[in-house]
Amino acid sequence: MLQFIQFLKGYVCIRVWGYSPERFMNLCSNHDIFLWDIKNCGEYYSMCVTISGFYMLKGIVKKTGTKVAIQKRCGLPFLVPKIMRRKIFLFGLIGSLVFWMWMSTFIWAVDVTGNYSISEDVFMDFLKQYDVYVGMRRRDVNIEELEKRIRQDFNIVTWTSAKIEGTRLVIQIKENEVDLEADKGNGENEGNGAGKEDAGKRQAGKETGNEFGSDLVAGEDGQIVSMVTRAGVPQTAVGAEVKKGDVLVAGSVPVYNEDATIRKYQYYDADADVFISRSLQRTEELPLSYEKKEYTGEEKKEFFIAFMGKEFYLRMGKVKYENYDKVTDRKQVKLLDNFYLPVYYGSSLNREYVLTDNIYTKEEVKNIFSEKLIKFISDLEEKGVQIMKKNVTIEKKDKKWQMNMELQIVEQTGKNVPVAPVPQAAEEGQSGDGTETAPVQ
Amino acid sequence: MESLKLPKDSMLGASIVTVTGREDAFVENYRGILEYSPECIVLQGKTCQISISGKRMTIDYYTNEDMKISGCIECIRYH
Numbered sequence: 091m092l093q094f095i096q097f098l099k100g101y102v103c104i105r106v107w108g109y110s111p112e113r114f115m116n117l118c119s120n121h122d123i124f125l126w127d128i129k130n131c132g133e134y135y136s137m138c139v140t141i142s143g144f145y146m147l148k149g150i151v152k153k154t155g156t157k158v159a160i161q162k163r164c165g166l167p168f169l170v171p172k173i174m175r176r177k178i179f180l181f182g183l184i185g186s187l188v189f190w191m192w193m194s195t196f197i198w199a200v201d202v203t204g205n206y207s208i209s210e211d212v213f214m215d216f217l218k219q220y221d222v223y224v225g226m227r228r229r230d231v232n233i234e235e236l237e238k239r240i241r242q243d244f245n246i247v248t249w250t251s252a253k254i255e256g257t258r259l260v261i262q263i264k265e266n267e268v269d270l271e272a273d274k275g276n277g278e279n280e281g282n283g284a285g286k287e288d289a290g291k292r293q294a295g296k297e298t299g300n301e302f303g304s305d306l307v308a309g310e311d312g313q314i315v316s317m318v319t320r321a322g323v324p325q326t327a328v329g330a331e332v333k334k335g336d337v338l339v340a341g342s343v344p345v346y347n348e349d350a351t352i353r354k355y356q357y358y359d360a361d362a363d364v365f366i367s368r369s370l371q372r373t374e375e376l377p378l379s380y381e382k383k384e385y386t387g388e389e390k391k392e393f394f395i396a397f398m399g400k401e402f403y404l405r406m407g408k409v410k411y412e413n414y415d416k417v418t419d420r421k422q423v424k425l426l427d428n429f430y431l432p433v434y435y436g437s438s439l440n441r442e443y444v445l446t447d448n449i450y451t452k453e454e455v456k457n458i459f460s461e462k463l464i465k466f467i468s469d470l471e472e473k474g475v476q477i478m479k480k481n482v483t484i485e486k487k488d489k490k491w492q493m494n495m496e497l498q499i500v501e502q503t504g505k506n507v508p509v510a511p512v513p514q515a516a517e518e519g520q521s522g523d524g525t526e527t528a529p530v531q
Numbered sequence: 532m533e534s535l536k537l538p539k540d541s542m543l544g545a546s547i548v549t550v551t552g553r554e555d556a557f558v559e560n561y562r563g564i565l566e567y568s569p570e571c572i573v574l575q576g577k578t579c580q581i582s583i584s585g586k587r588m589t590i591d592y593y594t595n596e597d598m599k600i601s602g603c604i605e606c607i608r609y610h
Contacts, residue, residue, distance in 0.1 A: 126591060
């Protein structure tokens, strides 16, 4: 600390020699001239004295008959004129300072965290649409407006926070996980009526909002193997063949008069677990030959600097390889933690490969097809489909490998379709307590 | 003087020599330097002379009130 103050105020190192240097020192202390680092160097003494002290030495020197010479000038008061003389250096220093300050008024990096279902590209496009981009002025970023727009445009985003750290715009978002799962569930239900959640489906039926209820119709052709009706009048029975679009369970339940004529209809949302057995055919194809990448083992690493969207590679001429894979590792230049600059650097590794034409062997074909088959079956099972029988053949046909799958499956079917109102047939029929057919419970 | 409990240094003009380890010595209440060489520093106190001898001795700072001597101190003598 003391040294720093001395540096600010400036001091000189002097050498003292002559008749009586000790007396010189005594007189200095008597005149309150501060001396330090006093060394006896044989013929002379060297010491440091403040600038103001140095100007007071004249009389003391005369009195003691010593001689004083300056050895070194130290401190800021001596440094400033030296710097002032170097005009271009000073100009550069100030210029660079101004440049950095100017550079720090822009956004040079945008970071998005917390996005799982919204991809980074989509998000960046969205930002661009609202004039938020890399290279924009920092003061033009309207944080609150941006947060609001993110929440408005992406329904899935439940929470968002944007902040500027140095030259980086950091956007944190939180997506609604519950909503995502619900969407997925509904999607499955609509897929082929083989949804797992009956409750969900029933609710979906009610949501049709039709005052005349809804019928349950077959989604696929097949034979009914099991049927449990909860609401509505079954129109088919176990063992019956149905076609796509056939009504399985009617939502309009007739109410009979005593003479077995229909008095009126009551409307319900038909609800039943109907399982049909049907055959499913699927064909997979595979070409006879395929191109295979064979790495030659040749690889070359090269470095690059990217600026304003252009990449400058540090290499001579073009890449020598005809075919190659490129793995790039890219980093952004930053000062300290948060001062990002619009300059990127990194390295990329080029790996040469040769394309070779290979012909599938029978074994390979079998393996590939069996993998596909296993995946297909597991997909089906995930949807709640039972596989009763399967018949798979692999054959060569039209210069292609072909796998024919014939599966016998049992799956749940049924789709709620709004009912057209049945004309109230026996309107004029007698009143009274008729036998009412209640919906099957 | 004893009964008044006044500090002796200010009343009698006694010098105070504070030695820290072997390396540093602070001296207060002195009139001036009589001799200064790396081997021996002789100070004029108000009542007596103090000679400090040793090796490679330097004066770190020197003011009207106090001074600091550093080096390898071997002997302090009053005469």
